[in-house]
Amino acid sequence: MLEKLKSLGLKITPQRIAILEILKDNTSHPSAEDIYNRLKPNFPSLSLATVYNTLESLTRAGAIQEVIIDSKKRHYDPDTNIHSHFLCRRCSSIFDLEIKIKLPETPFEVDDFLLESISTHLYGTCPQCRRSAPE
Amino acid sequence: MLEKLKSLGLKITPQRIAILEILKDNTSHPSAEDIYNRLKPNFPSLSLATVYNTLESLTRAGAIQEVIIDSKKRHYDPDTNIHSHFLCRRCSSIFDLEIKIKLPETPFEVDDFLLESISTHLYGTCPQCRRSAPE
DNA sequence: GTACTAGATCATAATAAGTATCATTTTGTT
DNA sequence: AACAAAATGATACTTATTATGATCTAGTAC
Numbered sequence: 032m033l034e035k036l037k038s039l040g041l042k043i044t045p046q047r048i049a050i051l052e053i054l055k056d057n058t059s060h061p062s063a064e065d066i067y068n069r070l071k072p073n074f075p076s077l078s079l080a081t082v083y084n085t086l087e088s089l090t091r092a093g094a095i096q097e098v099i100i101d102s103k104k105r106h107y108d109p110d111t112n113i114h115s116h117f118l119c120r121r122c123s124s125i126f127d128l129e130i131k132i133k134l135p136e137t138p139f140e141v142d143d144f145l146l147e148s149i150s151t152h153l154y155g156t157c158p159q160c161r162r163s164a165p166e
Numbered sequence: 167m168l169e170k171l172k173s174l175g176l177k178i179t180p181q182r183i184a185i186l187e188i189l190k191d192n193t194s195h196p197s198a199e200d201i202y203n204r205l206k207p208n209f210p211s212l213s214l215a216t217v218y219n220t221l222e223s224l225t226r227a228g229a230i231q232e233v234i235i236d237s238k239k240r241h242y243d244p245d246t247n248i249h250s251h252f253l254c255r256r257c258s259s260i261f262d263l264e265i266k267i268k269l270p271e272t273p274f275e276v277d278d279f280l281l282e283s284i285s286t287h288l289y290g291t292c293p294q295c296r297r298s299a300p301e
Numbered sequence: 302g303t304a305c306t307a308g309a310t311c312a313t314a315a316t317a318a319g320t321a322t323c324a325t326t327t328t329g330t331t
Numbered sequence: 332a333a334c335a336a337a338a339t340g341a342t343a344c345t346t347a348t349t350a351t352g353a354t355c356t357a358g359t360a361c
Contacts, residue, residue: 042328042337063319078340083319085338099287102234103348104318117279130276132267141265143293144252152234152285158278177308177357199347213311218348220309238319239347 039092049074050085051094060098060106060116060125100125100152116150119157121164128153174227184209185220186229195233195241195251195260235260235287251285254292256299263288 033043033051041047053066061069067082086107089095098106100118106125108116117128130153138147168178168186176182188201196204202217221242224230233241235253241260243251252263265288273282 040337044328044338046339064317076340078342080320080341081339088338097237099237100234102232102240105237117281120282126279128276128279130270130281132269134267135265138290141263143296144261144263144288145291145296146252146265146288147255147290148288150287150289152287153279153281153283154285155273155282156280161278161280175308179309179357181310197347211311213313215312215349216310223309 035092035094036089039088041088041092046074046077046081047085047088049077050082051089054089054095054107054109057109058127060108062104062106064104066107098125098150113149115153117153117155117157119160120154121156121160124157126157170227170229171224174223176223176227181209181212181216182220182223184212185217186224189224189230189242189244192244193262195243197239197241199239201242233260233285248284250288252288252290252292254295255289256291256295259292261292 033048036043036047049070050066053061053069059065063079063082063086066086067077067079070077070082086095086097090097090107093111095107095109096111098108098116100106100116101123103123108127110127113134115128115130115132117126118124119126130151132151134149134151137149138145140146168183171178171182184205185201188196188204194200198214198217198221201221202212202214205212205217221230221232225232225242228246230242230244231246233243233251235241235251236258238258243262245262248269250263250265250267252261253259254261265286267286269284269286272284273280275281
């Protein structure tokens with residue numbers, strides 16, 4: 032991943048390394064603030080602005096992806112492979128969920144639109160919420 | 167549509183009628199503020215809070231749907247049939263776009279998740295932006 | 302029609318996510 | 332070691348959305 036940074040002309044900084052480490056293998060889809068709050072105790076000089084900047088750089092570099100499924104805030108996912116996201120309407124947690132949908136490979140064209148990426152969003156109730164408050 | 171309101175126990179008010187009229191057959195996916203700005207000149211007493219409230223009620227009533235594709239704000243669509251949305255990365259316009267993907271009927275279950283709705287989001291460049299600033 | 306009440310509206314304050322600004326610091330050269 | 336470009340951090344600002352609470356109105360009951 033540091034390679035990806037370098038190849039995109041991004042400088043390697045302790046802040047970026049720390050953020051990448053939080054994201055590595057992370058399937059919780061953290062927001063900028065989630066990441067900031069996790070790092071801040073051990074990295075008191077860290078600024079929230081840096082987290083925002085870094086997430087933007089990483090997204091543009093293709094090292095991570097933004098998940099726009101929750102109308103309240105953006106979430107980030109280090110897994111850049113095509114996969115679906117599920118948002119629980121009750122607890123607002125986001126999960127990776129594999130459902131059998133055949134999506135076309137991007138990029139492609141439709142009606143003069145240039146389609147660069149596709150994402151599938153699923154909404155419903157997660158197993159835990161179903162157990163704790165069924166209906 | 168007024169029927170739908172009534173059947174959901176929502177009162178018929180001039181504000182709600184006006185908002186529904188703006189939305190009817192509207193494929194531009196307006197935001198709350200777009201709607202407010204369009205109505206305000208001819209409806210000076212209208213409050214932005216009412217637009218927000220009404221959109222929420224209409225969404226809950228199933229009369230319209232929220233489109234969460236633009237990380238900056240929510241958009242609304244009177245077409246509640248399953249269809250995909252396309253967000254142009256350059257001009258941020260949202261378009262309805264039909265692409266051939268077979269989506270399962272909701273609701274259904276996967277791995278103890280209760281899946282209530284699915285939406286497909288497409289990102290790329292719209293025809294107009296491709297013409298005006300190709301590459 | 303009048304009276305009533307739940308619910309709706311309006312104005313505005315508050316919140317929260319994200320962006321902009323700019324002085325200072327650091328990285329990766331030269 | 333010196334330098335320029337880029338990154339960081341503190342903080343101010345913007346924008347979308349939510350909360351609050353006083354007033355008003357739709358829909359019903361009489």
